[in-house]
Amino acid sequence: MGDTGPGILRVQADRIRAQIIAILLAWGMLEDLAETTAEVMTETDLIGVDSHGISMLMLYERMRTAGQLQLQARPQVVRENACTALVDGGAGLGHPVGVMGMRLAVEKALAAGIGAVGVFNSHHFGAAGYYARLATERGLLAMITSSARTVVVVPTRGAVPVLGTNPIAFAAPAKRNRPFVLDIATSTVAANKVKVYGLNDKTLPEGWVADEAGRSVTDAAMAMDYLYRRPEGGLTPLGGTAEMGSHKGYGLGLMAQILGATLTGGSFSPLREGRRTRADEPDNVGHFFMAIDPRAFRPPGAFEEDMDAMIDVLHATPPADPERPVLVPGEPEDLARAERLRDGVPIPLTLDGHVREICARSGAAYVLQGE
């Protein structure tokens, strides 16, 4: 996984959390919102989603400097009934409004059986699965979708990208087992995965990246070109090729967009890009948070027992390779979390250097390393 080696530090979670809080406060974020944001980002690093944790600080700094990101914003409920609500993120970071939206959906579901909360005028909120896990801690199921600002996914039959990697997360509690937590981008792979292949000059599998004629791009340098420099081509939707059902991944990406943004008043990135007139215009990312109380449908405990019975069947499924057992969604992240809580989160020296520079620029104390 590239998590160990001479260029990699191991940093305990509480140091990461403290470092993120210090920077967010120096940037003018309200204290409670900074604590919430740091908690989400640190948990994201702990479960192994390195691309969405502390490494995002560089992007957040650029967006703040450009005036796009309003870190002092406090999210506001602008519309509400017994089981739905709409929240204005105030052009702030997605994490605090994400936690607020999920909690509101949870409270509504506990009272009414189901709750759905839409968020607009938000930005990046990290890993959708974090919010889904929050709901399972209250005994609820959750579904979350989000739009994304960067247009990089090419629709089936298309020559140019129109969608982000719009995530879908779904979680459900069990009794004996850890909760089921699915958290997926609706593209075949993340852009970061292509970047890792590009940095190592490794040939890509067929079907990850497509060019303007819909052909697979397997040359790493050319794939990077299609992702980051050329307007045509890009990541494929889940499925990869038309023959392998990429229209399904394309449709799921649109579902995430419609629930996350069309329903909430968030933007559709190709339209936003086309109309953008000022560099400080916020991205207006949208999110959708839904929670369901299983006790609205079944006697208390029955759902969780059936989840356990199903998970037991999945665990008992004979594996194709005896060394690699069948997993339940959420388990890779649970394993990563246990390991990283013990050994620390891997932080590349290059990232440590970026954090030091951000501290110097913002006036925040550098606390990632030291006694």
Place this chain on the structure above:
Amino acid sequence: MGDTGPGILRVQADRIRAQIIAILLAWGMLEDLAETTAEVMTETDLIGVDSHGISMLMLYERMRTAGQLQLQARPQVVRENACTALVDGGAGLGHPVGVMGMRLAVEKALAAGIGAVGVFNSHHFGAAGYYARLATERGLLAMITSSARTVVVVPTRGAVPVLGTNPIAFAAPAKRNRPFVLDIATSTVAANKVKVYGLNDKTLPEGWVADEAGRSVTDAAMAMDYLYRRPEGGLTPLGGTAEMGSHKGYGLGLMAQILGATLTGGSFSPLREGRRTRADEPDNVGHFFMAIDPRAFRPPGAFEEDMDAMIDVLHATPPADPERPVLVPGEPEDLARAERLRDGVPIPLTLDGHVREICARSGAAYVLQGE
């Protein structure tokens, strides 16, 4: 598409509807439920989902004869609050309880902003997209999932199948455009598609079917063996291979199972098969129907306008092949429906023969052809 030729009849929709009603009534179904079921099945044939329409009658006859399928059942609401409900399908066909469940979710969403209805003790309900379309006719978004009785999808890393092709449907209304309707199995392809390759002895694409070691099976005869005769191997989840993200399709299949069956009290097929003691035991398939009123989140019309703006962008996306424009989910079905309303639904002579035999056995009038 194999829709024309010497072995294919073209039958108008009203004949198909009348034929299905005649048979269902002869089987003892209540008149209103038979009409609803025939409507769903006929619409499914009209939109081109041949595998889920009138061709299902042979299976329904076998299940009825075995005593599994209780066609005289009337579905009952067994639990209800302002925005959720649970419905007992009475071991009947899924179509009438599906329409009832979707309508109930729609009524609740119109009153409360969101409605979710679970169904248990059901059977096959045809194409999930049919129910999603019903909600858009009332101006609502819909999400539907279902479990499935036949275990045929192999989880990522597994050697044997544990899941059905558990569908997910999602729909949303627009103003100028036809509604967005996504209706997908969570496997890479349907078993029927493999069957067509098998009948034509055509080599399968890599990644559709996997063997007990997780290797792609591309020989058509061998693929049929893995699907219909051998206990190990089977269809892959959407994504196809681990490298192409099949864990995402596997997770989505489980999401469809959890919402459709774990939440509702439906069965998990591997457990049902393991515990089944009598041939007449119902399958206890479960479904989940959710409707959302966009007016709970946005001013009237704003959602539909933004749907149109997004669909316009998708239509204007430069295609990889100028002959094949980028489509919006639901459009292939809309095109098929227009064509089949005009030219009739293609009915292979073999299927016509089966229908004649069912008529003879049940005492129903044969009305598919004739003046």
